[in-house]
Amino acid sequence: MHTSRPTRTRPRPRPAQTLAALLIAAALALAGCSGASDGDDLKSAAGGTAEQDAGAAADNGRSGGKAAGAEKSPKLTGVHIIRTATLSVRVKDVPDALDKARTVAEEAGGIVGDETTDRDGHGHERSRITLRVPQEEYEDVLGELSGAGRLLERNVTAKDVTDQVVDVDSRIASQRASVARVRELMDRATKLSDVVTLEGELSGRQSELESLLAQQASLKDRTTLATITLRLSEAPAKAAGGDDDAGFLDALSGGWSAFVTVLKWVAMALAAVLPFAAVAALLAFLWLRLVRPRLPRRAGDEPVRTAVGPLPAHPESGSDARD
Incomplete structure (x- = not known):
């Protein structure tokens, strides 16, 4: 006989508990949405602030870069330029200006090259000096030398030799590789004829x-150090009087110089003609004193004969005969 077990029935949820569970789920959902929106708002706000800060920093960087560029131009990288300059400056004291030019070049890290000093036709001292200064100090040194006195002439040139430098560097690399290959072949060569041939090729x-390599060193030297040729001349001393007096004295001196020049030319002309005039005067004297009195008289000078006798000679003709 079988006994049947009593079946247990699950208790049904109450409506109040179900409603409370639904309310709790809805509240959690609303809290999650609001939290997400708040997080997004915070992220967007933080992102906007970060973008604004980054934009302001970029603007400040650009403005700062412009200001720095206005003060001094940025150094070009990878560009090789040969800079040369020629200056002619008139100064009061040439030796003093020469010493200052040497000091400026040496303080800038440069060197002093050729130097020549002499005097012109008026006795004024003049000098010519060559200075080699670094490219970074080139503009500053040029400005100081130009302001040493009265600037008469300034000639500045800049030659871009970047292509030449790159070409020389490339050829050096290729040539070194070629030399290395020839040396490897020499190490492997076994015949004497091959060794001799390879030695000639290697040489x-x-x-x-x-x-x-010499071209590379020359280019490096000329692109590293700029060359400045400075000509210094002494200013002429000013006259004691004013400008009017100086002009009058200059005109008077010029007129006197012209007068003396004319006299010199006249004296030279007379000196050139004087031998001929002396010979002509001597010939005239000989003609009048020696040759002419011995010449026979002309027929017209004889006295006219008449039946009574010859007419008396004219007094003038008698005086001529006496002479």
Whole structure:
């Protein structure tokens, strides 16, 4: 006989508990949405602030860069320029200006090259000096030298040799590789004829490499140090009087110089003619004193004969005969 177990029935949820669970779920959902929106708002606000700060920083950086560029131009990288300048300056004291130019070049880290000092036709001292200064100090040194006195002439040139520098560097790299390959072949060569041939080839390639290295050193020196040729001349002393007196004295001096010049030319002309005039005077004297009195008289000078006798000679003709 089987006994049946009593079946247990689950209790049904109450309506009040179900309603409370629904309310709690809705509240959590609303809280999550509001939290997400608040987080998004905070993120957007923070992002906007960060973007504004970044924009302001970029603007400040651009303005700061412009201000820095206005003060001094940025140094160009990868560009090789040969800079040369020629200055002619008139100063009161040439030796003093020469010493200052040397000091300026040496303080800038440069060197002093050739120097020549002499005097012109008026006895004024003049000098010519060559200065080599770094490219970074070139403009400053040029300005100081130009302001040492009265600037008469300024000639500045800049030659871009970037392509030449790159070409020389590339050729040096290729030539070094070529020399290395020839040396490897020499190490592997076993015949004497091959060794002799490779030695000749290696000598030629090494000579070309040395020439390229010399060109590279020259370009590096000229692009690293700028060359400034400075000509200094002494200013002439001013006259004691005013400008009017100086003008009058200059005119008087010029007139006197012209007068003396004319006299010199006249004296030279007389000196050139004087030998001929002396010879002509001597010939005239000989003609009048020696040759002419011995010449026979003309027929017209004889007295006219008449039946009574010859007419008396005219007094003038008698005086001529006596002479």
